[in-house]
Amino acid sequence: MPLKLKLGANEQLVVNGAVMVNGGYRTTLMVRNFAHILREKDVLQEDQADTPTKRLYFHVQAMLLKPPPSPELVAAYQEQLAALRRAFVRPDNLVALDEVDRVVTAGDYYKALVQLQTLIGVEASLLNLDPPPWRRARLGQG
Known part of the structure; x- marks a missing residue:
């Protein structure tokens, strides 16, 4: 399709x-x-990756922008993913993280970013933050 x-x-x-x-x-x-x-x-600038879920998004974005990911990037991704699995407790959020990992492992990084955008909204609500403005970022800024 x-x-x-x-x-x-x-x-x-x-x-x-x-x-x-x-x-x-x-x-x-x-x-x-x-x-x-x-x-x-959909671009998140590094200085805007100021929460745990946004940091994971930034790692996946880096994988998408310059495949294949380096071993250091994969390790940073896995470490951040493990930290989020310990932080999120709702089953639906954990299922979303499992889906992120599944599509990242398959090399379909954009699908992972879509899942993470939803979790970033959940995280903002839990942390009492404003909805993320970074979706309006321009390439090359920051």
Whole structure:
């Protein structure tokens, strides 16, 4: 099933590690085969990874941006994942973390990021934080 991307004017995205910029008009792209894709609205800058779940998201994002992940990155990911498994107690959150690990192991990092975005919202609620503004970050800032 192809992936349909609707891009705003001048919107940036990363495809298999290459930063691409849409022109001055809205457009739609169809991706017909597997590729590592990250839209600028999904980019988390390192200084914004200020909670445990955001740190895990940042590790997975790094895996997506420059595959294959280095052994150091994999170790950091596994350590952060283990810490979150100890912190989250609700079964549905633990199931979500298991799914994150399953898709990361399969190399489908974007699906892991989608799962983590939901957990970041849960974490913000638990920590009494404002909803994360980082989805509006621009590539190259920070």
